[in-house]
Amino acid sequence: MSELLQEVRVFAPASVANVSCGFDVLGFALEQPGDEIVARRKDEPGLHISKITGEGGVLPTAVEKNTAGVAAQKLLEHLGSQQGIELEIHKKMPLGSGLGSSAASSVGAIVAINRLLGSPCADHDLLPFAAEGERVACGTAHLDNVAPSLFGGFVLIRSQDPPDVIELECLKPLFATVVHPDIEIKTEDTRNILRRDVALHKAVDQWGNVGGLVVGLLKGDYELIGRSLKDVIIEPIRSVLIPGFEQVKNAALNAGALGSGISGSGPSIFALSATRENGHKIAKAMQQRFDEIGLGNEAYVCKINQQGPQILEER
Amino acid sequence: MSELLQEVRVFAPASVANVSCGFDVLGFALEQPGDEIVARRKDEPGLHISKITGEGGVLPTAVEKNTAGVAAQKLLEHLGSQQGIELEIHKKMPLGSGLGSSAASSVGAIVAINRLLGSPCADHDLLPFAAEGERVACGTAHLDNVAPSLFGGFVLIRSQDPPDVIELECLKPLFATVVHPDIEIKTEDTRNILRRDVALHKAVDQWGNVGGLVVGLLKGDYELIGRSLKDVIIEPIRSVLIPGFEQVKNAALNAGALGSGISGSGPSIFALSATRENGHKIAKAMQQRFDEIGLGNEAYVCKINQQGPQILEER
Numbered sequence: 001m002s003e004l005l006q007e008v009r010v011f012a013p014a015s016v017a018n019v020s021c022g023f024d025v026l027g028f029a030l031e032q033p034g035d036e037i038v039a040r041r042k043d044e045p046g047l048h049i050s051k052i053t054g055e056g057g058v059l060p061t062a063v064e065k066n067t068a069g070v071a072a073q074k075l076l077e078h079l080g081s082q083q084g085i086e087l088e089i090h091k092k093m094p095l096g097s098g099l100g101s102s103a104a105s106s107v108g109a110i111v112a113i114n115r116l117l118g119s120p121c122a123d124h125d126l127l128p129f130a131a132e133g134e135r136v137a138c139g140t141a142h143l144d145n146v147a148p149s150l151f152g153g154f155v156l157i158r159s160q161d162p163p164d165v166i167e168l169e170c171l172k173p174l175f176a177t178v179v180h181p182d183i184e185i186k187t188e189d190t191r192n193i194l195r196r197d198v199a200l201h202k203a204v205d206q207w208g209n210v211g212g213l214v215v216g217l218l219k220g221d222y223e224l225i226g227r228s229l230k231d232v233i234i235e236p237i238r239s240v241l242i243p244g245f246e247q248v249k250n251a252a253l254n255a256g257a258l259g260s261g262i263s264g265s266g267p268s269i270f271a272l273s274a275t276r277e278n279g280h281k282i283a284k285a286m287q288q289r290f291d292e293i294g295l296g297n298e299a300y301v302c303k304i305n306q307q308g309p310q311i312l313e314e315r
Numbered sequence: 316m317s318e319l320l321q322e323v324r325v326f327a328p329a330s331v332a333n334v335s336c337g338f339d340v341l342g343f344a345l346e347q348p349g350d351e352i353v354a355r356r357k358d359e360p361g362l363h364i365s366k367i368t369g370e371g372g373v374l375p376t377a378v379e380k381n382t383a384g385v386a387a388q389k390l391l392e393h394l395g396s397q398q399g400i401e402l403e404i405h406k407k408m409p410l411g412s413g414l415g416s417s418a419a420s421s422v423g424a425i426v427a428i429n430r431l432l433g434s435p436c437a438d439h440d441l442l443p444f445a446a447e448g449e450r451v452a453c454g455t456a457h458l459d460n461v462a463p464s465l466f467g468g469f470v471l472i473r474s475q476d477p478p479d480v481i482e483l484e485c486l487k488p489l490f491a492t493v494v495h496p497d498i499e500i501k502t503e504d505t506r507n508i509l510r511r512d513v514a515l516h517k518a519v520d521q522w523g524n525v526g527g528l529v530v531g532l533l534k535g536d537y538e539l540i541g542r543s544l545k546d547v548i549i550e551p552i553r554s555v556l557i558p559g560f561e562q563v564k565n566a567a568l569n570a571g572a573l574g575s576g577i578s579g580s581g582p583s584i585f586a587l588s589a590t591r592e593n594g595h596k597i598a599k600a601m602q603q604r605f606d607e608i609g610l611g612n613e614a615y616v617c618k619i620n621q622q623g624p625q626i627l628e629e630r
Contacts, residue, residue, distance in 0.1 A: 021522070022522070022526070023519060023522075025522060025523040025526060026526070156526045156527065158523045158526060158527035158542065159520070159523055159524075159527075164527070164542060166526075166527060166530050166539065194515060195515065196515055197513065197514055197515065198512065198513060198515050198518050199511060199512055199513075200509060200511055200512065200513050200548075203513055203518040203521065203522075203548075204338060204339045205474070206518065206522055207336070207338075207518075207521055207522040207525040208339075208340040208471070208472060208473045208475075209473060209474075210522040210523075210526045211340060211341070211471045211481075211525045211526065211529045212471065212479070212481060213526075214526045215471065215481050215483065215529055215533065218530065218533050218534075219533075224473075224481065227473065227479060233518075
């Protein structure tokens, strides 16, 4: 039995989904924050969540109610594995922040288990199981958080069903600033306030910008990226749920951001920039605006995460 | 005066706009057909259209009612030129065919006049004048025919106003088959049957496909191009105006087309393929379906036109 891994600890990154014009189709991974998941072999059969830390006790440890649990269970069923496994979930980011917290836990769990079991699946083939976790968290299996968390980098979800995920290698360095104000918005609520229909001319603007953003990334054209980071459909509706949104976004742009928008379904606000130095300057400007309206907040500045999850420890 | 050009003859290519998912934002130029425009210095002042051929006498020769005339007039006003000029417009493609006929004439006219006057404008700076011609033809200054006709290749209109046109170099050869059935549909009518609103989930599908198509082109990924050539919003509505549309499109796909859809606002139907040989095979299959329902038709097979307009003669 000495060749079998007994325990694997994985870091799975947070991610920014709904990138401006790319509602439901564009997302990218962050270097920080991210969750840590431990998967450990146990003699007793079945999958168990033995410990969850960092979330104030609000997440369910029942496997079938926990997004990471569901994702892990789906993977084990697919593999036909009878191995007893316990999971520890160490949340390292706020819940309901718009940073793909549930996706990170799902991705971490399946990557850890896959590794523990000797990597029977290629990393890319793990996507459907992570998507099942999202179905529990959001009601639908949206991929724009799980795909960047699993693959790293900037991704385009060309199609949710069947899944068609396209990795977009940005030709130039790209840095993300994300500021999370200390309020919680439920993804479900942010879905419910969206209109079922959109004006055709706005949809045209949006898909022109999606095209522009994709070209900008692939060619490393910062100006084009900046011009394309616009959302004329979702942001005008959802931003009303985020106190100070316009001021914070404008602060980011005035500090030199290529563009800025709602991260996921909020309340976090992201901005993109060409240098780490600029990313920090932007963070400062954004935080100052939140401070001015008395809203506690936390900022992250990092390069876009190109590698996805990382194995931190295994034994 | 011997150094001054007296006459310039220009070929300006037809184009396919509204490329599947890319309604109002994606278009490409064809090598054939295209219009030929002659611009000639005259002693009498002002701009005149002296001759129009190939369109059965339906196009107005009054400058202010003719799309090419309006475009040319706008250019001359911009240049502050008092030079007397006469234009000949030789239509080499059917009107109202969905092949950007009016755009080709506008582009040909301004390229010919610009050349005649010693090229005071760079080709790319001519776009706004061609757009004005489209405003006469369609009521709005859509760019997805004039931009490919003027620049050649595949273009993305990220924004109509202000114009932001992005040239998409396809990494692999791409061939177009266009079949024009012998019916006329007015662009205005095809605009009127569109709904003002679209379902958000369909808009998401559409912008996912726009992103996919752009990546496919830039990376030369034929399969991705094929998967992305889908239109879930416009085609289902407009295709009812084109007898036999479904059969013809399916014939193209069955004959190996990467994708197929309505060219512009129809009635022409385009298909894309990886080889000229396949383009011809596709044309044959598409024409056969139109023949079966007794609809006269004409087919064009060519490489995507990378160079835009051509000076055919000058003296």
